[in-house]
Amino acid sequence: MPPLLLIGCGKMGGAMLAGWLEQGLPPETVVVEPYAEAVSAFAGRVRHVASIAEIPADFAPAAVILATKPQEAPNALPQLARFVASAPVFVSIMAGKTVAGMQALLGGEAARVVRAMPNTPAAVRQGFTVGFAGPGVTAGQKALADQLLRAVGDAAWVDDEALIDPVTAVSGGGPAYVFLLVEVMAAAGVAQGLPADLAMRMARATVAGSGALLAASPQDAATLRKNVTSPKGTTERALAVLMDEAAWPDIMKKAIAAATARSRELAG
Numbered sequence: 001m002p003p004l005l006l007i008g009c010g011k012m013g014g015a016m017l018a019g020w021l022e023q024g025l026p027p028e029t030v031v032v033e034p035y036a037e038a039v040s041a042f043a044g045r046v047r048h049v050a051s052i053a054e055i056p057a058d059f060a061p062a063a064v065i066l067a068t069k070p071q072e073a074p075n076a077l078p079q080l081a082r083f084v085a086s087a088p089v090f091v092s093i094m095a096g097k098t099v100a101g102m103q104a105l106l107g108g109e110a111a112r113v114v115r116a117m118p119n120t121p122a123a124v125r126q127g128f129t130v131g132f133a134g135p136g137v138t139a140g141q142k143a144l145a146d147q148l149l150r151a152v153g154d155a156a157w158v159d160d161e162a163l164i165d166p167v168t169a170v171s172g173g174g175p176a177y178v179f180l181l182v183e184v185m186a187a188a189g190v191a192q193g194l195p196a197d198l199a200m201r202m203a204r205a206t207v208a209g210s211g212a213l214l215a216a217s218p219q220d221a222a223t224l225r226k227n228v229t230s231p232k233g234t235t236e237r238a239l240a241v242l243m244d245e246a247a248w249p250d251i252m253k254k255a256i257a258a259a260t261a262r263s264r265e266l267a268g
């Protein structure tokens with residue numbers, strides 16, 4: 001793996017950096033992160049600077065990973081325009097930010113940009129990332145981006161950049177919906193008289209165990225659901241409530257549509 005330049009070492013950038021280090025990331029890598037505590041776990045294994053202005057002048061990374069918040073892009077990207085001359089691949093994980101928008105902030109169409117959307121299971125190398133390679137990205141650069149994304153889980157590529165907005169809504173934010181499921185299942189158990197700590201332990205173990213079963217099983221989700229649902233049993237009653245068109249199917253469509261719309265808004 002070549003030395004990289006990572007801009008932003010927060011929750012996602014830090015999770016990806018940990019995965020790259022496992023794959024042999026060289027210590028010449030530079031991490032720009034204003035919050036020193038965020039990089040303390042990586043001390044001695046990468047070069048840390050607090051701002052883009054402090055990146056060594058002669059550093060020419062093969063890839064620049066953009067992992068700051070989308071709102072920081074108008075400040076950070078123009079400061080990185082000097083790297084475009086040495087033709088690295090810029091790999092952005094920022095929600096909403098389009099390839100054309102990032103190229104404009106980086107000084108023009110010469111910037112080679114991959115737009116990618118990972119998710120936080122990357123922290124346990126079980127992330128899922130979808131990427132889109134913008135104009136000018138070479139096959140070798142796409143392969144390097146793919147290697148970086150697969151260091152923290154599975155990855156897929158799309159040829160239509162517009163799909164990254166619903167990807168952001170489904171898999172980017174998806175872990176949050178699953179964690180919310182734990183919270184509301186536990187609260188519903190408490191409403192039926194369960195002690196709060198037992199309800200939370202059960203909800204957490206049930207979601208984690210179901211995820212592990214789903215990952216390990218060759219069966220699809222619908223079959224695994226049916227395996228739980230005894231005819232005329234208890235699960236059937238619960239699913240009649242949840243699977244009503246106005247319940248989860250409609251609610252989830254609305255939630256994904258709202259997140260997709262927000263991703264499009266963040267482009268601006």
Ligand SMILES: NC(=O)C1=CN([C@@H]2O[C@H](COP(=O)(O)OP(=O)(O)OC[C@H]3O[C@@H](n4cnc5c(N)ncnc54)[C@H](OP(=O)(O)O)[C@@H]3O)[C@@H](O)[C@H]2O)C=CC1
Pocket residue numbers: 007008009010011012013032033034035038051052067068069070072075076093094095117118119120172173
């Ligand atoms: N969290 C998630 O589940 C996912 C997030 N993303 C995307 O990843 C990006 C980062 O999100 P997340 O990790 O959650 O956010 P974090 O706030 O945890 O990380 C962003 C980091 O960037 C730092 N930072 C701010 N300005 C600069 C700068 N100019 N140069 C370098 N670093 C800077 C921040 O420091 P400080 O806090 O001091 O400002 C912070 O530590 C976002 O664009 C988001 O859309 C994508 C997929 C999933």
Ligand SMILES: O=C(O)[C@@H]1CCC=N1
Pocket residue numbers: 095168172173
């Ligand atoms: O909520 C967000 O905007 C980011 C993108 C996907 C997950 N977190």
